[in-house]
Every structure is written in C-alpha cells, then in structure tokens.
Amino acid sequence: MTKPPKSKPLLSESDAPLRSRPRKPRDPAQPNLPLDPMPDRIDPCLALLKSRPPKGPEWAFEIKWDGYRLSVHIEPKGIRIITRGGHDWTDRFPAIAKAAKKLGVATAIIDGEAVVLDEQGRSDFGLLQQSLGGRSGTRTSNEAIFMAFDLLYFDGRDLRQLEFTARRHLLEGLIKSRDDVIRLSEEIEADGDRLFLAACDHGLEGIIAKDRESTYRSGRLGDWLKIKCVQSDGFAIVGYEHSFVARAGIGSLLLAARHGRKLVYVGSVGTGFNERTAHELRESLDKLKVKKPPVEYSGRRKYIVWVKPTLVAEVEYRAWTRDGKLRQSSYKGLRDPDENAAIYEIE
Incomplete structure (x- = not known):
C-alpha cells in the first residue's frame, strides 16, 4: 500500500507554521471504577x-x-467500523481496521473521519469516493486513513459525560503516531479568525470549533461549530440539460432544495464532473426519466431531461444569488443514499 502523504502545516501571514497544542503525558494513576456497558452504536x-x-x-x-464520518469500535470480539447512518463498513476499510487492532487497548469507541489525502495533504471527498468504487460502490479502500477527533468509550468506561478536554486528553494518549493509518486530528492553538483565513488560503474546507467544557451529545446542538471556506451541501438532481458536445451528453445538472414539504429549483451545476463520472451520472439518470418536471421551472425546456429527484449531489458553491440560485457551483459527487444524503433545506 502506498503510504498516504503527510498533512502539511498551515502557515500564517509571516510564514511561521501554526503549531498544534503540546500533548500532555497520560497519567498512569487511574481510579478503579465500575465498568460501563459498551454501547452498540x-x-x-x-x-x-x-x-x-x-x-x-x-x-x-x-x-x-x-x-465519511465513522466510529471505530474496538471490542473483545474484534473491530467494527460503523458509519454515521449505523451501517457496518468494517470490510470496506481493512487498513483502518488493521491499524485499530494495533492501538493496544481492550475496548474503545473512537469518533472520526475517513479521508483520502491529495498530494498536498488535503482531504479530498472525490478521491475517497473513487477509492470505494463511487456511490454505492463495493470496493475496499486501502488508501483511506482515519482522522480521530474524539474518544467516547475507553477501557470499559463510557466517556460521554466527561468534558471535551478530558476526552481529548485520553485520545492523545491512545493515538501517538502522526503518520499511521489512524491519526490524531490535531487541536491547533490559534485565534479562530487567523486559523480560518489560513485554512482557506491552503485550499482546505474549513475549521471546526468545539466547546472545551461540553459533554458528548448526539445531534446538532451547538457544542461543535463548523466554519466553511466554501459552502458544500446536498441537492436533489431533478434533471439535466442535454448537450450534443459535452461529456456523456450532460451539459449541466438541474438542482433542487427543500422548502417545507416541496422541492424548489435552485439552479444548475455544469462543472466538477469528468468523462467517467459524467457517463456514470448519465447511466443512473436515464433510469429515472419522467415526463413532468418535479419542480416549478420557468427556464428554457427544449433540451431538459427531467428525472425523479432520487439522487442527491454534493455541490460546492460560493454564495446564493438574490433570486435564490446557487452561485459559482461545482459538482463534487453523489451522496450515498444511506449516508449523509440529506437535501439542503431553505429556511
């Protein structure tokens, strides 16, 4: 297996690297507490x-x-890798499973993200999907690494009621290598605004902010915040513009978001897919053709092919126009129907 590239340091305006917070040695003197039952998920x-x-x-x-958001379960009977939607993907990430066995702990649940890094050390969702064989693919990915950022269960103890700082301290003691398949998502000591600008300058997706005193609560409750350099969301594909010159005959994809109980047209995307992905899209979309548009549409219809709004596209965009359309959009891939396939909701 080719060793994944190393992550590269973020640089400030003075070209001095932003340093990760120094790791504290783990205190070996731990109290003997009764064991907690290990959660299945x-x-x-x-x-x-x-x-x-x-x-x-x-x-x-x-x-x-x-x-892909994953939790790695280290159990006495073996390793389980569980997706955000609750599916067992252990067989799809054999390198991560193998690395988890080497961590030297009897029981643990590690929260993190499976990623594939590009040559600059940046995570690339498209490369990850390719390594798995595309949307709903069946390949195993030996290129993916696991960026660990939280520890939920450890040595027979449920850690979710501990504050984030304490969970983080235990995680740092567990994951020591910076270049292995399982790596620590480094906490960076920097002003949030400065770090965000540096992340955007280096072509990263953004940053995450976490309340140091928060317990681990499932759901989107504000204990963790995400600040994106470029917006990226899921939109339903409601049709495509047929082209006689573009790859696979797809000039652009027509997209929709949710507004209450209905879908509304939010524009199109015509960049981001290559010859191979365009052919895969065309093959999938032509199986979903319908005669009537799934959304209200007032544009030119001569070359539009309407489809059932079944597929969800991951789309990057810079902003929204005043009339509610996506601005400077780019196609990133199809979301897996079982994982993170939510459609953007307009408030």
Missing part, C-alpha cells in the same frame, strides 16, 4: 454551521475534514 455529535469562528478561550479548533 452512538449517534454522532454534529457541527452547527456558522459564518464566523467563535471567540473566547472556551473554544478549541481543528481542521474540518472532508470524508
């Missing part, structure tokens, strides 16, 4: 989207990774 804590980083010493900052 834990719904993840989700980050709430904000436009600017929060201020104050109570916030810890990390890089936002662009991949």
Whole structure:
C-alpha cells in the first residue's frame, strides 16, 4: 500500500507554521471504577454551521475534514467500523481496521473521519469516493486513513459525560503516531479568525470549533461549530440539460432544495464532473426519466431531461444569488443514499 502523504502545516501571514497544542503525558494513576456497558452504536455529535469562528478561550479548533464520518469500535470480539447512518463498513476499510487492532487497548469507541489525502495533504471527498468504487460502490479502500477527533468509550468506561478536554486528553494518549493509518486530528492553538483565513488560503474546507467544557451529545446542538471556506451541501438532481458536445451528453445538472414539504429549483451545476463520472451520472439518470418536471421551472425546456429527484449531489458553491440560485457551483459527487444524503433545506 502506498503510504498516504503527510498533512502539511498551515502557515500564517509571516510564514511561521501554526503549531498544534503540546500533548500532555497520560497519567498512569487511574481510579478503579465500575465498568460501563459498551454501547452498540452512538449517534454522532454534529457541527452547527456558522459564518464566523467563535471567540473566547472556551473554544478549541481543528481542521474540518472532508470524508465519511465513522466510529471505530474496538471490542473483545474484534473491530467494527460503523458509519454515521449505523451501517457496518468494517470490510470496506481493512487498513483502518488493521491499524485499530494495533492501538493496544481492550475496548474503545473512537469518533472520526475517513479521508483520502491529495498530494498536498488535503482531504479530498472525490478521491475517497473513487477509492470505494463511487456511490454505492463495493470496493475496499486501502488508501483511506482515519482522522480521530474524539474518544467516547475507553477501557470499559463510557466517556460521554466527561468534558471535551478530558476526552481529548485520553485520545492523545491512545493515538501517538502522526503518520499511521489512524491519526490524531490535531487541536491547533490559534485565534479562530487567523486559523480560518489560513485554512482557506491552503485550499482546505474549513475549521471546526468545539466547546472545551461540553459533554458528548448526539445531534446538532451547538457544542461543535463548523466554519466553511466554501459552502458544500446536498441537492436533489431533478434533471439535466442535454448537450450534443459535452461529456456523456450532460451539459449541466438541474438542482433542487427543500422548502417545507416541496422541492424548489435552485439552479444548475455544469462543472466538477469528468468523462467517467459524467457517463456514470448519465447511466443512473436515464433510469429515472419522467415526463413532468418535479419542480416549478420557468427556464428554457427544449433540451431538459427531467428525472425523479432520487439522487442527491454534493455541490460546492460560493454564495446564493438574490433570486435564490446557487452561485459559482461545482459538482463534487453523489451522496450515498444511506449516508449523509440529506437535501439542503431553505429556511
């Protein structure tokens, strides 16, 4: 297996690298507490989207990774890798499972993200999907690494009621290597605004802010915040514009978001897919053709092919226009129907 590239340091305006917080040695003197039953599955804590980083010493900052959210369960009977939707993907990430066995702990549940890094050390969702064989693919990924950022269960103890700082301290003692398949998502000591600008300058997706005193609560409750350099959300594909010159005959994809109980048209995306992905899209979309548009549409219809709004596209975009359309959008891939396939909701 080719060794994944190392993550590269973020640089400030003075080109001095932003240093991760020094790790404290783990205290070997631990009290003997009764063992807690190990949860079969834990719904993840989700980050709430904000436009600017929060201020104050109570916030810890990390890089936002662009991949699949996973929890690695280390159990006496073996390793389980569980997705955000509760599916067992152990067989799809054999390298991560093998690395988990080497951590030297009897029981643990580690929260993190499976990613594939590009040549610059940045996580790339498209490369991850390719390594798994595309949407709903059946390949195993030996290229993916696991960026660990929380520890929910450890040595027979449920840690969810501990504050984040204490959970983080235990996680740092468990994951010591910086270049293995399982790596620590480093906490970076920096002003949130400064770190956010550095992340955007380096082409990263954004940053995550976490309340140091928060317990681990499932759902999107504001204990964790995400600040994105570029917006990225899921939109239903309601059709495509047929082209006689574009790859696979797809000029652009027509997209929709949810507004209450209905779907509304939010524009199109015509960049981001190559020859191979365009052919895969065309094959999937042509199986979903319908005669009537699933959304209200007032544009030119001559070359539009309407489809059932079954597929959800991950789309990057810079902003919204005044009339509610996506601005500077780019296609990233199809979301897996079982994992993170929510459609953007317009408030």
